[in-house]
Amino acid sequence: MPKLRALLQDVRYLEAKTLHPGLCTLTGAPCESVSLQAGGGGCGAGAGPMPLEQLDRDLVWAQLLSSRQACFLMGASCGGGNMKVDEEEYQRLGLRPRHAYSVLDVVELEGPIRLLRLRNPWGHYTWRGAFAHGCPRWTEAARRAVAVHTGLADADRDHGVFWISFDDVLKYFDCIDICKVRVGWHEVRLAGILPPVSSTRHLTCLLLTASQPTEVDFTLFQEGQRNSAKSQRSQLDLCVVVFRTKSGPSAQIGKLVAHSKRQVRGFVGCHKMLEKGFYLVVCLAFNHWHTGLELADSSAWPRHVLAAHSSKPLVVERPSLHPHILADAIIGLTLARGQRHEGRQGMTAYYLTKGWAGLVVMVENRHTDKWIHVKCDCQESYNVVSTRGELKTIDSVPPLHRQVIIVLTQLEGSGGFSIAHRLTHRLASGARLQDWAPAGDAEPRHKPPLARRLYGLHAPRLIT
Template structure:
């Protein structure tokens, strides 16, 4: 939850989502257990009857990305409240580098719409109950890259985790990549999502005539976006 009684939180509400996974030894997260809807409001919540075990809770928010908040310490803070009829232990842990990518990929695989773009490629779109859009691409080829252009420039009142509404990526063999996450910018106003995907097979990783020489992503992935948009082996 955000600060529900704060006037500031009413002026700039975040897109909040809480996702619960099974914990897995030696990996970032296990299987998806439950999640809230993603909503632009002061708080969200979900309920689940859980078996005894270890779980990972991942709170998510994206609409403050690329909005001028360059100082990480100035990012909005949050409060996570857990209510249980049984005793439990909860601790705050240092997340793995790619926890955002793994969480969004798992959620999109479970809840997104599948589109078989071509042989060996599946595009997933997460829109329902998401206050925006996730586009994720799966490349099942063992020795071919998939070049993906994603054009969302006709969308309205949304912010992109890539900092732009048009992206180009080279998705390596046997990986999944979160191409873009679009988020409703303001909860009080309407928003619209438009997206168009163009793709082709390639024998090497560079974007060739779709990008700068030697580039694999446009815009390039940096320290702020690597954790969410890096291709992940499956």
Template sequence: MDLSALHAEEPCNSKMGPPHQIQRQNTLSIEEVREKSEQAAMEQWSQIIAFCKANNNRFVDDSFCPCDQSLFYDPKRKPDRHDVVTQWLRPEKISSMDRSEGSIRWTVSRNPAPSDITQGILGNCWFLSALAVLAERPELVEKVLLTKKVNREGIYQVRLCKDGQWQTVLVDDLLPCNSHGLLVYSQARRRQLWVPLIEKALAKLHGCYEALISGRCIEGLATLTGAPCETIQLQGKTSERLDADLIWARMLSSRESKYLMGASCGGGNMQTDDDVYNEIGLKARHAYSVLDIRSVRALSLTLFPRLVRLRNPWGRFSWKRAWSDGSSQWMEISQKERDSLMPHGAEEGVFWISLDDMMMYFDSVDICKYQSDRLECRIASFLPAHSKNIKVFQMEIFDATEVEIGLFQEGIRGNEKTNRSPVDLCLLVLRSAQGSNQTVGSLVGNSKRQVRSFVGCSMMLEPGTYTILPTAFNHWSPDAVRSLNCVVTIHSSKGLTANRISAPGYILADSIIQLALAKGTKHEGREGMTTFYLTQGWAGLMVVIENRNPDDSIHVQCDCTESFNVVSTRGTLKTVDSVPPLHRQVLMVLSQLEPSGCYSISHRLIHRLWATGSGLDDWGPGANHVPAITSEVFGLHTARPI
């Protein structure tokens, strides 16, 4: 028996074919999908257990061997302070930091709790924070760790959702330790294995432990639950004032819905001073679990403090200012309120903080919309590097239903040497066309356009047929040899079906035009001409021209040459186009290139009405478009009838 079959992708509810095949799927309940995967996993586990017992062997995972290759991208270039793993030990040989635990037997889990989690030397608090949030509901931890009991053979299965697809990961119980026999990476108190086993499964999925360094809590929540996730920004742009009441309402609503939440401290584009953060008991560029949200009544009856309870996954180092343990603010509320809030958790890294202070020092709150009664399906597809071979999804709704749609791109975590950056993602949901010149109807929903690992949107849909279009542009290139893999996920409150189908290339133009009409900023350039811009918050720029003149063309020069850290679908930052009468055209799509850096957009339009035949005349002799609209970009930039 080949024991190196270490993880397997799980189909949703029909056999997952390669991306070029048309697929039809019905949504299934989340629990039904999980039960099917557990059944298949148990069959695999039983076969390997039987093999090991028959040969009197203990399982060693050859594809994620107990060696430096499983620890680092390159064992010759180890990160600072990480050269401490000297041996890989099975649980019975691992020592405990707490000597009082020496008499406790090892177990997979015993009523897992957030306070069990202890971070090791790996900078993966983003994941441990998500794991701590999950442990607030121990039954969810049980759904991740499929193997419930310790076994001598050392064979365990963990169910994780990577890049939108569920995978069952097989691992052994050989864990990285130092020369004293202590675990080097994450661990759980009370001699539990659930934390290091889940961490090892994640490291295996991404190639090595080093690949787990740095991330956001939202990625951890999506990986552990497979549920739709979204982010509430706590920091606006310099000129943008955020609505604290709206933020509070969203957080409170999420808490009331029992969603899982995590918070990012001093990250994103915030300018932080580590010394300042340390002085007040916070850790910059660190992830925290959100445990509770409360609005309390002060004794004065004039104040209603809005408080958030957080946990540092380190299990220590807590907030020291207003509403921290022992602060004077606790005397402003009644003894009954104090008792209900239990303001004494600093020794375990648990503390209360006001919303105002949170918005000063934290950059975002991540929300995981896990609901066990939801239906789901997951369909593999790809994001082409041009407007050819566009794939869309046709969704049939039979009863009014709430729908959450996600788009996941192929991850780059675990590939240090990749030359590829994440692409810009955007999901569009449109009504299907009904006997018109267009390939799609009006826009009914969309995600943000972001250079992120995944995006999503939610909406309430009436019965009917809808088109889902995943888009990405910053990887477009006429020389591209392959498309990027992606996965579209659908969660709904009622049953629906989804097909992935081929579509005419210009469905891309029609869809972006509908997006611009619905969400773009309008500018009336001249009589019979409207320009639509999508820029602020759109990871770049989209420009659409509408020519309502019945007889005359409009010549348009679009100059974006002073833009920075963006790439154009036209291959240049300056274009000239002749837009025919009664047509619309997507002139240019600019996309942010490097997600970690800033980008700037500068655009200037010059236009004229042209009544003497086709062509650009002196703006582009003998041409209608400069640069020419090639077959690779035709589906996006061809003029479309109004």
């Protein structure tokens, strides 16, 4: 551990604005990006014109303090992501935008005064603002308090090392990466495929058995192309979801337990304290659907590694899957986390939008003898890909059924994207779309037709 810590304090070999790729590679431990900007979804996450979430400064600070107390490795990304950067201001203050700094300490003094101790891996070019070397805010009392907390005789004796206030970190840095290296934990890693179609043969689902309560970190990594010019373009949206399930011959989707954010990036993860029982972990990715990849041999499909780090041993196996497990997983996710819209009596539309790298639309028909015809028009969206292959869909949802209407996903992680959707619906006494479908259409219930490779995601599912 001391050698690893020394290596990460001198990260000049990492030509990146964030540390998590190197932290993951060096340690294999689960990593987390803590956003420092309102509405942020982690370092480098693309953002559409969605409402911004308020940043809970106290919660972020508490997370940094607890991570420091746990001796987790941390790095800070300066002026990256979607931040608007004034290059002259950063230079005047001794900061380098789009640059990674190691986090050496996190301290709260009386006042309260919240400080972080950072290191520029270059070994020079350091912060010149508040609490920099020689700053009058360094009173004798403050220096003594830091010495008590850190054991350092001088507040910034190391070359390239400086103290900076938490307020300034929030102003000039976009996120802090935390690498949760723990001693004595158990690790399971399984490789798999992220299929560009609904295929239970290739979809990665894991059945976990927890024989006792255990703390677990799940991390889903996609196969990287670090030195490729297409690395950003080739990145997929990732999401890992955990459900309750039962032991049996075929895995079933139960209550949602935990999930990561859905992001176009190299890895995503989530943390949960699991009670004794059975759990189903599902790996999701969608922005490579209808890109031509589905026509290629499965050996060319993107690959991933799913890692589970747990405080207690877990029994892990690959269960048998029923053909509609993907639809049930998305329906379970939208029911638990989606925004509800009561479109009409007996009908509810659910939307996953903010923080989901796109859009998921699911419709529930609770009528016992009426169909609901649904038009979903997303044609004004840009830089997104649709699991239906088109941005406008028309579907007939049967009585007492739910259907995943469309999944839109950010196509490129490096660029912005926009989601625009309009839902039109009507009650009908039959399944045929009638005047909403072209005359002589061979598929009277769905437009575009549901190809076999989409059926496991978009086929209507009976409400149970």
